[in-house]
Amino acid sequence: MFKKWFGKKQSEEETIVAPLSGTVVPLEDVPDPVFAQKMMGDGIAIDPTDGDVVAPVDGEVIQLFPTKHAVGLRSEAGVELLIHVGIDTVAMNGEGFTAHVQAGDRVKRGERLLSVDFSLVREKAKSAITPIIITNGDALATLEKKAEGSATKGETVLFHVKMK
Template identity: 45%
Template sequence: MLKKLFKKKEVNTDLTAPLTGKLLPLEQVPDQVFSQKMMGDGIAIEPSDNNVVSPIDGEVVDVFKTKHAISFRTDGGAEILVHMGLETVQLDGKGFDIHVENGQKVKKGDRLATFDIDTIAADGYKTVTPIILLNGEEFAITNMESKQEVVAGEDVLFHIEKK
């Protein structure tokens, strides 16, 4: 029983795909902020499905007011950003239906949002979704996935380790 009480939090974790679609290296994202890793390292997905699920076990830190991005903190402290589409902040929430709120605890695979990729693409925005490790000074990405297609909530995109 005492072992349970003083159990150390798991710091290292696998990050699963928050969307189903085609995997892209961050360098191929047509936005310099992401392709040049100004916000941090990660990977991107060109979605083929509208559903967005939690890539980690942890907590929702921030649902952006414009609904186009959600940030998380893993139980071990790694901070992750899922940015749905490029330049989609300009849509001011149009095409996004959010199912979580700030401070909410989530598990891998929990539904986060519905992202209307057809409407967003029809409005002239790219739907490619970067998934970024925000605190790369404390954590490292290892075992980056290289397959072409991933399934939301099932496929591991990369492993996060404490430096």
């Protein structure tokens, strides 16, 4: 009832699409133990092939890191996502990253969030592999990972979730 008062859609199920185009990588294969051991939550990673990062759901930007290497979103159904572009990219201090949104913005699936110079990321960071993490997994009844192989931003289904 509380969510209804504030106009948020209380949806039981949600489909989350790829925020980047590239090759899907199991989270366990990400070259960073924080992600590989799922310390921040479960998810999938993508080794990107182009520099656009788009919204994987309709929702709200709840955090944009000052270095623009990561963005947090909350979907209409309440799923909280972290898109962490590359590994050890925080040390780039925003170089090669352009934000098209800010915290508090409402976004639609497929809307551009960030532009990234992945050739620079590959040169200066440990990896361009980008984890997509569900950070509030305790709020989910089910999490089905759908994607394997290649992903197309804004189209390929990564997850199907059902809220508790």
